[in-house]
Amino acid sequence: MFNPKYHFFTHFMKPLIHQRFYLLxxxxxxxxxxTLILFFAQGRPIWHDISTRYDAFQNHALIPSYTRESTQKIRQHFDLVRQSTLQTNNPSAVLESVLANPKIQQLQLSANDIELIYTLTDKLLHEIYEIGYLHEGLSREGHLSGFVLLREKGKADTIVQARRLITKDNLHTYIQSQINHYDVPIQLLTESLVELFLQQNLLYLGIERHLVTEISPSILRQEQxxxxxxxxxxxxxxxxxxxxxxxxxxxxxxxxxxxxxxxxxxxxxxxxxxxxxxxxxxxxxxxxxxxxxxxxxxxxxxxxxxxxxxxxxxxxxxxxxxxxxxxxxxxxxxxxxxxxxxxxxxxxxxxxxxxxxxxxxxxxxxxxxxxxxxxxxxxxxxxxxxxxxxxxxxxxxxxxxxxxxxxxxxxxxxxxNLPSHYRLLDLCDLNAPTLRRLQYLAPGTYTHSLNVAILAENACQRIGANGLLARVGAYYHDIGKMENPEYFVENQVKGINKHNQMRANLSAAMIRAHVRNGYDLGKEIGLPQEILDIICQHHGQSLVSFFYTRAQTELTEHEQSLNEADFRYPGPRPRTKESATVMLADSVEAASHTIKKPSQNSISKLVEDIISHKIETNELDESPLTLKDIGKIKHSLIQSLVGQYHHRIEYPEKKK
The missing domain is CATH 1.10.1760 (Arp2/3 complex 21 kDa subunit ARPC3)
Structure with a gap:
């Protein structure tokens, strides 16, 4: 029965989890x-601002606007007071109120420290006036979470977030952020002087209803x-x-x-x-x-x-x-x-x-x-x-x-050199020069490759792998046999086997070489890396057992043992589902020709034996195939082979 949830997980999410780890x-x-940016870079998430503004509009609570007075007059007034204070030998009444502080009296400040304090005070006052200082009004109205319109004579209106202005509530925090690297006495006196000289340069004018729709788009644009x-x-x-x-x-x-x-x-x-x-x-x-x-x-x-x-x-x-x-x-x-x-x-x-x-x-x-x-x-x-x-x-x-x-x-x-769906479709063309050459030089290998392609594609479709990639890989997996086609049994005719006149170790080397030859040829004709990997991995590191057994019988008195590595394919072992499936299909298809009387039982036993042998010899250890996948592959291979070797009825001969 079709289960939508199971189908979605097995055919979409599961491959996603295994093969797309880095993208996820x-x-x-x-x-x-x-999420962190939206919460902390701007102080609060964008959607919170939007909902706040929309709610305010629906409730007819309007965005306040403020007029910014000219800071030039305030600065000039401050400069006059500061200069008159510094020119007197004795502190003015303003400075006396500061120096009367018991904490300040305990400080022993040099002339350089006093000059530094005045310099810092002057700098801070200029910066605060430039930003805008509102002693009361905005915080009292509770609009610090919104935006304000600053209007100054001779300049264009500007919109700023209210929390960026300096108010009575955040004045101490701002001053400390600017002078916290100085000594504590200097910090205390500077902050006291700034608070005494500082005057409000933003005046509250009230609420203007018509500004709501005009300001909102600009506010959104700035934040976004x-x-x-x-x-x-x-x-x-x-x-x-x-x-x-x-x-x-x-x-x-x-x-x-x-x-x-x-x-x-x-x-x-x-x-x-x-x-x-x-x-x-x-x-x-x-x-x-x-x-x-x-x-x-x-x-x-x-x-x-x-x-x-x-x-x-x-x-x-x-x-x-x-x-x-x-x-x-x-x-x-x-x-x-x-x-x-x-x-x-x-x-x-x-x-x-x-x-x-x-x-x-x-x-x-x-x-x-x-x-x-x-x-x-x-x-x-x-x-x-x-x-x-x-x-x-x-x-x-x-x-x-x-x-x-x-x-x-x-x-x-x-x-x-990406193996996209359409690139693979182009490579599937059996009229491609390489496949035509394979058909001409090694017809047995060509037929074997076509059969392996059918088996591998069907099996990959069962497990959710790329069936088209497996099919193309199967077409090209044995192209290295074109180098010496007569040394492979499927291409030998009239019972002539050249290996009968060769030592087993040389025969094994000849057989093993088709993997490397195939890789070199595939690279030369520009096959994608995924296809080259199937060519390299379709035998893994399995043993050429026939010639290894024969070599053991050919040992002389001077040869004590054989180097097993000389009789193993170079590998590597299959590392993708497609290459592992091609390996199993290749072995099963080749071995199926040894069955004298094919039947479902004999084919099933053959497939199970081959897959069990691959598992026991660790050939599938590096592949992402699960036991469930292997079971599906086994069932698919049996089904496909039974279909290939089905019996036909014998038609009666016509009576003469």
């Missing part, structure tokens, strides 16, 4: 760091830009860190080497999509509803990532990209809706297409969806911004997604 770690770190910059900088840092960690582990454990280029390119494309969107966001500026061109990089790169790496990677990219961009646009509902509908549809179209032609003809559907989504948004928002030109731009973006991806993807495939 990257996304998890992003979520944690972005700061948070977005933080997020993109963290992205770059995380990519560099994970690249370093991953590279170190790959250098120690080569088992994940086939995936290294994939992950590097995947991280690069993700970062490129985010950076492109970021620059477009700066270019278009703040909008009540963002134009479709802002999300073009996400749709194009999502389509391309699915095209190159598969739908799982495409979905992960979509989840991550959508989360980041929705934060950047302030969770604008209409813009988020556009992105949430168009990007997954692009990934869906890229995942169901089986050929490049189907991908190309997906463009009209993509364009139609972009237009319909934007039409829905236009009807919902009822604004002037979403007009026919905007809709045409959206449809044009949908129309060019597939051509751009199809134009760029082959370049990426060739440069990085």
């Amino acid at each position: 770690s990257y996304i998890l770190l992003q979520i944690i760091i972005i 830009l700061g948070a977005t910059i933080y997020i993109f900088m963290i992205n770059i840092l995380l990519i560099l860190i994970i690249y370093h960690i991953y590279h170190e582990q790959v250098s120690k454990l080569h088992r994940y080497a086939p995936f290294s280029k994939r992950y590097y390119m995947l991280l690069f494309l993700t970062l490129l999509a985010l950076v492109s969107t970021f620059f477009i966001l700066i270019w278009v500026g703040h909008k009540s509803t963002y134009p479709p061109i802002l999300f073009a990089p996400g749709v194009i790169f999502g389509f391309m990532i699915t095209f190159l790496f598969g739908y799982r990677h495409g979905l992960l990219f979509a989840l991550y990209y959508q989360g980041i961009i929705m934060i950047a646009v302030g969770f604008d509902m209409l813009s988020s809706l556009y992105l949430l509908l168009t990007l997954p549809f692009a990934i869906y179209l890229a995942s169901i297409a089986k050929t490049r032609t189907q991908l190309f003809f997906a463009s009209p559907w993509q364009s139609l969806v972009h237009g319909l989504v934007l039409l829905t948004i236009s009807l919902s928002s009822a604004t002037e911004e979403l007009n026919i030109i905007t809709m045409m731009i959206a449809m044009l973006i949908g129309l060019i997604v597939a051509p751009i991806a199809l134009g760029v993807s082959p370049i990426i495939e060739r440069v990085l």
